[in-house]
Amino acid sequence: MGASVSNMGGKRGGGRGGRYQPLAEINVTPFVDVMLVLLIVFMVAAPLLTAGVQVELPKAQAKPLPQDSKPLEVTVDHEGAIFIVDSPINLNELGPRLTAISDNNKDVRIYVRGDTKLDYGRVMEVIGAINASGFTKVALIAEQR
Known part of the structure; x- marks a missing residue:
């Protein structure tokens, strides 16, 4: 029930000499989500872009x-x-x-x-x-x- 805090020998930064290193990975999940939403929007809107009145052309x-x-x-x-x-x-x-x-x-x-x-x-x-x-x-x- 208690919480333990480790200070890693008094160093800050997780044992890397106190230097902050940024995360170099790109999170593509939001990008994929946006692309899927746009795909669905365009799939729904594409049939609406045709001519409005239906006629049988010769x-x-x-x-x-x-x-x-x-x-x-x-x-x-x-x-x-x-x-x-x-x-x-x-x-x-x-x-x-x-x-x-x-x-x-x-x-x-x-x-x-x-x-x-x-x-x-x-x-x-x-x-x-x-x-x-x-x-x-x-x-x-x-x-x-």
Whole structure:
């Protein structure tokens, strides 16, 4: 029940002549813990980075276009609803909204994603509204075979 204290012959520092020697080992446990947490966060967040509106794109054998900047995406789903990224919008609001998003830059590239079950006329209405707003770099998106 008693505690014994050893003074190691009156020397401090554990018998090493009183000199303090730092521990030269790196504790990697906190580093591994942080890396595992980041791995889980990125695994959960990665599927959320895809396009917001799910559409079935047509298949094509065309090569992808070179991209100089990030284009704007306009999506038309199988019911004919129009989306900019993942927010719904009416056809008559499409031009002014694209102008506001692009800061009145008419040279921005706009990709139109249309569902395969959609009427071709609806896609042409959307492209016509984009062209009527002054945007000339409009492209259709398809999946590669």
